[in-house]
Amino acid sequence: MTTPLNxxxxxxxxxxxxxxxxxxxxxxxxxxxxPDVNKYDETVLPYxxxxxxxxxxxxxxxxxxxxxxxxxxxxxxxxxxxVRCEAGVSLEQVLEVIVPHGWFLPVTPGTKFVSIGxxxxxxxxxxxxxxxxxxxxxxxxxELVRSDGAYICSPTENIELFRATIGGLGLTGIITWAExxxxxxxxxLIDQEKIRFANLDEFFAISAxxxxxxxxxxxxxxxxxxxxxxxxxxxxxxxxxxxxxxxEPPPNKLKPFVPFDLPSFALNTLSVKAFNALYYRVPxxxxxxxxxxxxxxxxxxxxxxxWYRLYGRRGFLQYQLVVPIEGDNEPIREVYRRxxxxxxxxxxxxxxxxxxxxxxxxxSFPMPGVTLALDFAFNGEKTLKLLDELDVIxxxxxxxxxxxxxxxxxxxNFRAYFPQWEQFAHYIDPKFSSSFWRRVTASANGR
Amino acid sequence: MLxxxxxxxxxxxxxxxxxxxxxxGAEFFLVGIPADKLAVIKDDLVARGAKRAEVYExxxxxxxxxxxxxxxxxxxxxxxxxxxxxxxxxxxxxASEANVEVALKELNLNFMTNVSxxxxxxxxxxxxxxxxxxxxxxxxxxxxxxSNYVYGTAKAGTTAFMQGLxxxxxxxxxxxxxxKPGLVDTPMTADVKKxxxxxxxxxxxxxxxxxxxxxxxxxxxxxxxxxxxxIIIHIPEFIFKKMSM
Numbered sequence: 253m254t255t256p257l258n259x260x261x262x263x264x265x266x267x268x269x270x271x272x273x274x275x276x277x278x279x280x281x282x283x284x285x286x287p288d289v290n291k292y293d294e295t296v297l298p299y300x301x302x303x304x305x306x307x308x309x310x311x312x313x314x315x316x317x318x319x320x321x322x323x324x325x326x327x328x329x330x331x332x333x334x335v336r337c338e339a340g341v342s343l344e345q346v347l348e349v350i351v352p353h354g355w356f357l358p359v360t361p362g363t364k365f366v367s368i369g370x371x372x373x374x375x376x377x378x379x380x381x382x383x384x385x386x387x388x389x390x391x392x393x394x395e396l397v398r399s400d401g402a403y404i405c406s407p408t409e410n411i412e413l414f415r416a417t418i419g420g421l422g423l424t425g426i427i428t429w430a431e432x433x434x435x436x437x438x439x440x441l442i443d444q445e446k447i448r449f450a451n452l453d454e455f456f457a458i459s460a461x462x463x464x465x466x467x468x469x470x471x472x473x474x475x476x477x478x479x480x481x482x483x484x485x486x487x488x489x490x491x492x493x494x495x496x497x498x499x500e501p502p503p504n505k506l507k508p509f510v511p512f513d514l515p516s517f518a519l520n521t522l523s524v525k526a527f528n529a530l531y532y533r534v535p536x537x538x539x540x541x542x543x544x545x546x547x548x549x550x551x552x553x554x555x556x557x558x559w560y561r562l563y564g565r566r567g568f569l570q571y572q573l574v575v576p577i578e579g580d581n582e583p584i585r586e587v588y589r590r591x592x593x594x595x596x597x598x599x600x601x602x603x604x605x606x607x608x609x610x611x612x613x614x615x616s617f618p619m620p621g622v623t624l625a626l627d628f629a630f631n632g633e634k635t636l637k638l639l640d641e642l643d644v645i646x647x648x649x650x651x652x653x654x655x656x657x658x659x660x661x662x663x664x665n666f667r668a669y670f671p672q673w674e675q676f677a678h679y680i681d682p683k684f685s686s687s688f689w690r691r692v693t694a695s696a697n698g699r
Numbered sequence: 700m701l702x703x704x705x706x707x708x709x710x711x712x713x714x715x716x717x718x719x720x721x722x723x724g725a726e727f728f729l730v731g732i733p734a735d736k737l738a739v740i741k742d743d744l745v746a747r748g749a750k751r752a753e754v755y756e757x758x759x760x761x762x763x764x765x766x767x768x769x770x771x772x773x774x775x776x777x778x779x780x781x782x783x784x785x786x787x788x789x790x791x792x793x794a795s796e797a798n799v800e801v802a803l804k805e806l807n808l809n810f811m812t813n814v815s816x817x818x819x820x821x822x823x824x825x826x827x828x829x830x831x832x833x834x835x836x837x838x839x840x841x842x843x844x845x846s847n848y849v850y851g852t853a854k855a856g857t858t859a860f861m862q863g864l865x866x867x868x869x870x871x872x873x874x875x876x877x878x879k880p881g882l883v884d885t886p887m888t889a890d891v892k893k894x895x896x897x898x899x900x901x902x903x904x905x906x907x908x909x910x911x912x913x914x915x916x917x918x919x920x921x922x923x924x925x926x927x928x929x930i931i932i933h934i935p936e937f938i939f940k941k942m943s944m
Binding site: 261279281282283284321324325326327328335336337348349352 | 711722735736739740742743746747748884886889893
């Protein structure tokens with residue numbers, strides 16, 4: 253209930269780049285009162301809490317339908333662990349309802365301030381991808397309202413629309429409500445282990461072992477270190493804490509904490525370097541174990557409202573890639589080398605291996621491999637050029653770049669990453685479009 | 700657990716308030732129109748933890764039906780601990796100026812219904828000697844302004860009525876809570892251009908929930924409206940009348 257509907261809601265993307273003008277923005281308050289999109293001359297796009305980083309949540313010159321007002325729960329089966337709610341309900345609200353009953357989200361991204369509709373439209377993944385796949389793997393059904401009518405979609409009904417809408421970037425219609433399975437937990441606490449790794453080789457070695465042992469895994473990595481220590485970082489893994497019968501209360505206090513302080517001064521290569529060097533040394537031993545609340549484990553950045561402001565008015569670009577794990581993982585090393593060479597320091601670098609659980613989503617981003625998420629302050633051409641270079645590496649490695657975080661990939665690269673895009677395009681509602689979609693299909697339309 | 704009647708239950712502010720009570724396992728008697736939307740709200744509150752929710756479809760302009768509403772609520776729920784009156788419309792000031800009918804209808808819905816319902820409820824709670832009566836009035840009732848004085852009049856009347864009621868029921872241990880929201884981002888204000896003063900319904904709901912729990916007299920929501928209105932009230936009339944507000 254505390255999900256921030258901003259007083260002055262700005263219909264921008266989380267990265268603040270690009271900013272575009274919309275013809276109109278219409279709030280949708282009741283799922284029974286959806287506007288008839290056929291009466292508009294322009295195309296429409298559903299918009300929730302604006303947590304997509306790039307332009308996939310924008311529709312320049314068109315209409316946004318703000319679905320974040322649709323916040324009704326429809327049913328919660330606390331015995332079976334099944335939730336049905338409207339698309340504008342945030343993950344935060346879901347947690348408020350289910351955690352007291354011993355349930356948790358089956359999959360959660362790094363922020364709880366996203367809507368259920370947006371989570372489906374981007375087929376979000378989290379720290380447990382190797383165990384649980386994407387959110388799409390846990391959706392039992394949803395209602396999709398298209399310009400020609402309403403459809404109940406599930407793994408057994410309107411299957412193609414179901415598959416197209418999961419990861420479909422809001423282009424297939426409006427998701428009004430969705431139903432999904434939730435996961436049993438013994439406590440709202442995480443039994444966490446932090447392990448320092450000296451370079452990428454160590455990372456891959458630890459990963460292979462940890463995948464068997466932990467439900468949740470993510471690593472922070474220093475992208476400015478080179479040579480011997482390239483890719484060094486902190487491996488963070490955990491499971492929901494299951495207190496043994498009659499055991500003492502957990503060793504640590506349950507006070508949520510922010511794992512590190514973000515500097516308030518401008519981000520530049522020097523500050524990132526200093527931060528990375530410091531943070532690398534934080535866990536004093538090689539391996540540290542603790543029990544903490546799920547909040548700081550899953551949502552460290554949610555503690556800082558509007559954290560995009562750290563990057564100032566220029567905004568920032570997120571970049572998430574995935575490449576298959578092969579041989580000595582040369583592509584990922586090359587990515588590290590290029591970033592170090594460019595001097596464009598990325599502050600938040602997240603490294604993780606994806607598992608092989610396939611999503612039903614046609615355009616789903618995750619695939620088996622290693623994924624790296626970076627953000628770069630937007631420094632104009634310099635930044636764009638670096639990302640174009642990374643695109644090529646990813647493309648040659650037969651990997652992908654995440655549309656939900658993209659604001660600049662070329663149509664050619666997009667089509668190489670997602671060759672299924674043409675098949676997907678059949679399911680796009682003719683009244684729906686987005687800035688992202690027009691951009692990545694631009695030259696393709698003129699063929 | 701608390702048994703709460705909400706009149707005008709489809710109001711977004713009322714829904715947000717109810718969600719806080721629902722988490723505590725409250726029981727609800729939801730009054731308003733239309734029935735299908737009341738059913739949607741019922742499901743929401745139950746999923747969020749409400750122990751029970753009953754719906755009662757009623758057009759509040761049917762004054763003859765008011766006694767029946769209160770009676771049904773008390774009977775169905777086996778008594779009431781609190782009531783929140785939240786129905787209303789923003790109205791159309793220009794239409795109210797052009798047409799007496801429109802102005803009177805506005806006053807009927809936003810003020811006279813409150814007089815009727817509050818009179819019935821006051822007697823129930825006075826007899827019970829405990830409970831909470833909360834009404835959503837508005838900062839617009841604190842001073843008449845050219846841009847919406849018909850609405851403001853209805854709210855000013857409601858505020859004054861509540862003041863008197865509070866004075867009367869204090870002796871019976873019943874709290875009477877006047878809620879004065881400022882600008883809130885709801886369907887009621889869908890056509891109003893948004894600015895930085897607009898608040899999220901959830902934050903207003905939380906203020907109301909806390910105000911009802913603590914039995915406050917007047918709740919400005921969000922809190923800063925108390926100071927904005929203090930300033931507005933204290934602008935001398937000879938200046939105020941020349942301002943466009």
